Amino acid sequence: MKRGDVICPQCNAGFRRIELASRSGKPGEFRCPLCDQVLEVFDGSTEIAYRITVAPEKLFE
Template identity: 65%
Template sequence: MKKGDVTCPRCGAGFRRLELASGSGSKGEYRCPVCETTLEQFDGDTLVAYRLTIQPSIRGLKTG
């Protein structure tokens, strides 16, 4: 199992990323649930899970 931290470049939300090489996942992508920015695309070879650990910055969500 691999563990790591990922930060959304758009809103600043923080995530814990877990990857299990022993399990097979599905093809697709993971998007930030706050701002919909794509954080990773999956090829399905491993099982990957994300968990929100740091709330996003309000400043990062403002446009203009």
């Protein structure tokens, strides 16, 4: 299992990224649910999950 953090370059939302090499996933892409920016395109060779950890500052204005 690999863990890491991803920051959306458009709205600065933060996400925790977890990749499981022991499971295959589905090909596709992950878009920021807040601004629709593409953050990653994946081929389905591993299972990848994202969870928002830091909301962008503009949500608090």
